[in-house]
Amino acid sequence: MSAIRSVVRGLGAYLPGRCLTNADLAQMVDTSDDWIVQRTGIRERHIAAEGEVTSDLALAAAKAALADAGLEPGDIDLIVLATSTPDNTFPATAVSVQAGLGITHGAAFDLQAVCSGFVYALATADNFLKSGQYRRCLVIGAETFSRILDWSDRTTCVLFGDGAGALVLEAVRDEADGRGVLTTHLRSDGRFKNKLFVDGGVSSTRSVGYLRMEGREVFRHAVGMITDVIVDAFEATGEDAETIDWFVPHQANRRIIDASAVKLGIAPEKVVITVDRHGNTSAASIPLALAAAHADGRIKRGDLVLLEAMGGGFTWGSALVRW
Ligand code: UT7
Numbered sequence: 106m107s108a109i110r111s112v113v114r115g116l117g118a119y120l121p122g123r124c125l126t127n128a129d130l131a132q133m134v135d136t137s138d139d140w141i142v143q144r145t146g147i148r149e150r151h152i153a154a155e156g157e158v159t160s161d162l163a164l165a166a167a168k169a170a171l172a173d174a175g176l177e178p179g180d181i182d183l184i185v186l187a188t189s190t191p192d193n194t195f196p197a198t199a200v201s202v203q204a205g206l207g208i209t210h211g212a213a214f215d216l217q218a219v220c221s222g223f224v225y226a227l228a229t230a231d232n233f234l235k236s237g238q239y240r241r242c243l244v245i246g247a248e249t250f251s252r253i254l255d256w257s258d259r260t261t262c263v264l265f266g267d268g269a270g271a272l273v274l275e276a277v278r279d280e281a282d283g284r285g286v287l288t289t290h291l292r293s294d295g296r297f298k299n300k301l302f303v304d305g306g307v308s309s310t311r312s313v314g315y316l317r318m319e320g321r322e323v324f325r326h327a328v329g330m331i332t333d334v335i336v337d338a339f340e341a342t343g344e345d346a347e348t349i350d351w352f353v354p355h356q357a358n359r360r361i362i363d364a365s366a367v368k369l370g371i372a373p374e375k376v377v378i379t380v381d382r383h384g385n386t387s388a389a390s391i392p393l394a395l396a397a398a399h400a401d402g403r404i405k406r407g408d409l410v411l412l413e414a415m416g417g418g419f420t421w422g423s424a425l426v427r428w
Pocket residue numbers: 135136137140141144145220259260261263319320321322323324327357358361385387415416417
């Protein structure tokens with residue numbers, strides 16, 4: 106009997122209406138459009154409206170993904186939602202999405218791996234589908250990082266934004282066209298947990314806290330970790346920088362993306378970059394970038410797409426997907 110593959114059926118994204126430009130930020134803290142663009146590539150980011158919560162963003166992205174897939178909510182039996190900014194401490198934001206879609210069967214849960222959350226969620230969903238336990242999964246990355254930013258700290262508040270993206274994955278027992286998730290590789294190293302963290306939490310301070318980051322330290326480790334885990338993906342599949350069609354990295358910093366592509370020998374025209382439009386949206390950044398490249402016709406059925414992310418923990422990971 107042929108093996109099950111997790112095949113991409115649809116993709117959707119959502120950005121909140123309010124757009125905050127670098128010029129707007131220069132009115133709030135001691136920064137400039139020049140500094141932000143040169144150091145990060147970011148030009149603007151979107152901020153959730155008062156009362157608009159992570160599950161609202163996630164639900165909008167999920168509906169768009171279902172429409173793209175031509176599926177009904179009832180066709181979904183698993184929701185894996187990556188977020189570090191849940192609506193509430195509990196229940197999981199994923200169950201609000203499930204209820205919002207009117208789904209009462211199957212399972213929904215959150216997963217927390219900060220900026221690597223989407224790759225972790227994809228790997229988790231892929232393993233559930235390959236095991237035959239579920240049939241169709243919504244893999245969602247959704248964040249409202251604006252709620253954990255210290256808006257007086259110029260070293261962090263200029264970097265992040267809000268947004269959501271969703272992918273519909275379907276278990277297909279058909280290897281004929283080679284589509285699906287080909288391999289995933291997840292890593293973490295908790296020795297670095299204080300390099301990028303939130304200084305509050307349920308069990309430590311009983312409060313939410315603010316994001317704190319030693320940016321230079323994160324930067325110093327990023328390219329090496331990203332390239333290592335991509336080499337793992339290449340070794341597992343026999344693919345390489347030449348055979349991939351698209352590189353869709355976590356959108357944190359244009360300089361990290363460019364340096365990783367150069368180190369791996371990936372041609373610049375294969376690199377999908379959207380960080381300029383939405384900043385670092387943590388777990389949402391990869392599906393937002395995928396959705397942009399899908400909508401403008403770049404990513405097409407049959408393309409080989411390389412994903413990677415690195416973030417707090419540190420956590421990092423890669424995935425290779427035949428679209
Ligand atoms: O998604 C999770 C992973 N996170 C990341 O990937 C972030 C990784 N880190 C980075 O992207 C970069 O380290 C940053 C963009 C955060 C910072 O860029 P950098 O080139 O590493 O700058 P730096 O931290 O070394 O700061 C250089 C200077 C400092 O001034 P002095 O000490 O040289 O006088 C900072 O105080 O830039 C100053 N600075 C700013 N100036 C204007 C820091 N933030 C700002 C700002 N506007 N917003």
